[in-house]
Amino acid sequence: MQLVDSEESASWFVDNLVQKDGSLYIFSPFDPLFLLLPILEKRRKKTSESPGIFLTLDDLLHDETYISLTRLHGLKNLPEKLLVICDSNVPAPGMQFFRLNDDKTLSWLKAKATRLLTRYNDYQMLERFTSGEKHMDETQKHDSRLRVVIRILGDCLPPSWIEKLRESYGFKDEQEASDYVYFDNVVKRPLSQKNTADADHPTAKKKKLTVGQRSLAKANREGMKSISSFFKK
Amino acid sequence: MLEARLSQAAILKKLLDAIKDLVTEANFDCNDSGIALQAMDNSHVALVALLLRSQGFEHFRCDRNHSLGISLASLSKVLRSAGNDDTLTIKSEEDGDTLQLVFESPNVDRVSEYDLKLMDIDSEHLGIPETAYDAVVKLSSAEFQRICRDLIILSESVTIEVDKEGVKFQAAGEIGSGSIKLKQGTSVDDDEATATSIELNQAVALTFSLKYLSNFTKATPLSDTVILSMSNEIPLLVEYKVSDVGYIRYYLAPKIGDDS
Numbered sequence: 001m002q003l004v005d006s007e008e009s010a011s012w013f014v015d016n017l018v019q020k021d022g023s024l025y026i027f028s029p030f031d032p033l034f035l036l037l038p039i040l041e042k043r044r045k046k047t048s049e050s051p052g053i054f055l056t057l058d059d060l061l062h063d064e065t066y067i068s069l070t071r072l073h074g075l076k077n078l079p080e081k082l083l084v085i086c087d088s089n090v091p092a093p094g095m096q097f098f099r100l101n102d103d104k105t106l107s108w109l110k111a112k113a114t115r116l117l118t119r120y121n122d123y124q125m126l127e128r129f130t131s132g133e134k135h136m137d138e139t140q141k142h143d144s145r146l147r148v149v150i151r152i153l154g155d156c157l158p159p160s161w162i163e164k165l166r167e168s169y170g171f172k173d174e175q176e177a178s179d180y181v182y183f184d185n186v187v188k189r190p191l192s193q194k195n196t197a198d199a200d201h202p203t204a205k206k207k208k209l210t211v212g213q214r215s216l217a218k219a220n221r222e223g224m225k226s227i228s229s230f231f232k233k
Numbered sequence: 234m235l236e237a238r239l240s241q242a243a244i245l246k247k248l249l250d251a252i253k254d255l256v257t258e259a260n261f262d263c264n265d266s267g268i269a270l271q272a273m274d275n276s277h278v279a280l281v282a283l284l285l286r287s288q289g290f291e292h293f294r295c296d297r298n299h300s301l302g303i304s305l306a307s308l309s310k311v312l313r314s315a316g317n318d319d320t321l322t323i324k325s326e327e328d329g330d331t332l333q334l335v336f337e338s339p340n341v342d343r344v345s346e347y348d349l350k351l352m353d354i355d356s357e358h359l360g361i362p363e364t365a366y367d368a369v370v371k372l373s374s375a376e377f378q379r380i381c382r383d384l385i386i387l388s389e390s391v392t393i394e395v396d397k398e399g400v401k402f403q404a405a406g407e408i409g410s411g412s413i414k415l416k417q418g419t420s421v422d423d424d425e426a427t428a429t430s431i432e433l434n435q436a437v438a439l440t441f442s443l444k445y446l447s448n449f450t451k452a453t454p455l456s457d458t459v460i461l462s463m464s465n466e467i468p469l470l471v472e473y474k475v476s477d478v479g480y481i482r483y484y485l486a487p488k489i490g491d492d493s
Contacts, residue, residue, distance in 0.1 A: 210253070210254055210306075212253075212254030212448060212451070213254050213257070215254075215444055215448075216254060216255065216274065216275075216276075216444055216445065216448055217275070217276075218444070219276075219389065219442050219444035219445060220389045220390070220442065220444075221276060221278055221442065222488065223440075223487075223488035223489045223490050224278045224442065224486045224487070224488050224489075225278070225486050225489065226277045226278060226486070227273055227277055227278055227279060227280045227359070227468060227484055227485075227486050228273070228277060228357070228359055229486075230467060230468050230484075230486065231280070231359040231360060231361050231362070231468075231484075232359065232360040232362070
């Protein structure tokens with residue numbers, strides 16, 4: 001799910017109502033394993049000596065800070081899906097334990113990358129990245145596309161996994177080069193008129209402070225809470 | 234429309250001097266009961282609330298509630314051109330974008346008119362509950378101003394302690410420490426009206442920023458007395474009555490966990 005600001009429509013008319021916030025929430029299908037990966041990684045407590053511990057699904061999805069995690073329970077075939085990136089251990093029927101497996105995860109990510117790569121030409125939004133490909137031979141083109149694909153996957157991955165994925169393709173230490181390729185191909189969206197007008201405003205309005213204002217600005221406010229925390233809005 | 238006539242332009246002048254360093258721009262909310270202003274300072278630790286009741290004006294008419302967004306620095310500059318004894322009339326049309334100010338000298342031989350541009354100001358209005366404070370101290374406003382001025386040389390913060398004997402202001406800093414104690418019923422200038430009086434439910438001790446308190450004392454010319462209302466761990470209320478017209482109230486968050 002993404003919050004997208006619509007550029008032209010500041011508000012929407014819905015029948016007889018005016019929805020004043022023009023931004024839209026856009027939903028798209030998403031592999032829940034991307035959500036689970038950081039949790040699995042953190043909870044297995046891998047060290048150099050031990051490959052980490054096995055955990056049940058209940059343990060995995062219980063987190064004091066992120067209570068809504070338990071809602072992932074409702075996902076269909078979650079245990080089967082987890083097997084794609086996890087080792088599993090069934091000590092007794094009905095009790096299944098999981099532990100993240102790095103190799104499995106990597107091949108899962110690589111499968112995703114390959115899939116994106118084969119269908120690269122089908123994605124309209126990737127067209128703008130192909131503009132720089134004219135002067136490249138086949139291998140260069142493949143590499144450039146692969147970098148874009150890793151970037152896309154990287155949006156959903158913890159940094160350590162982006163690194164692992166890059167390494168597996170032999171892109172280690174090439175971060176700057178790939179950044180360049182990526183950003184060079186991005187077309188900068190022109191700022192809307194309204195934004196530039198707003199940006200000009202504050203500088204024009206910057207005023208000189210009076211002596212009293214300067215003195216107050218320098219006051220030590222240690223230990224003082226905001227006044228609005230005492231009074232209701 | 235709004236039309237209000239104040240017999241002394243000086244009152245508005247003094248009010249502006251009392252708030253313009255704390256707040257740079259604010260909405261004056263007008264309705265048939267009078268003109269009110271509420272605004273927080275830039276760093277949101279202090280709040281100023283101003284009320285001018287309609288009865289306090291020589292003439293007051295406000296047909297519909299409306300709010301005038303005013304740059305206080307600009308208003309204060311315009312008011313500088315008014316003589317202290319001038320009468321002041323302010324006018325504003327509901328859909329207009331200016332505030333008209335008319336100053337008339339006492340024998341009406343000089344009339345000056347100014348139009349001040351209004352502005353749109355976003356402001357959040359806070360609901361301030363009626364509070365029964367643990368300690369309410371009334372003292373001479375000149376004395377309070379002097380205490381703030383004297384203690385600020387020692388420290389940026391002052392601890393105000395109120396018990397049944399009196400009120401004690403103390404400050405401690407790098408060069409040393411000092412305290413000033415005022416006993417109940419005594420007056421610095423032998424005037425009954427400005428005698429220190431204390432209503433106490435419970436002894437309190439609170440620490441505040443002296444820079445802010447000194448800033449509040451810019452309202453001293455408005456009133457001979459000032460009322461400090463305090464309860465532990467809630468904002469201090471510093472109130473100056475504006476003759477029979479209304480009041481100016483400052484609220485300041487206490488310093489918590491700071492004993493210096």
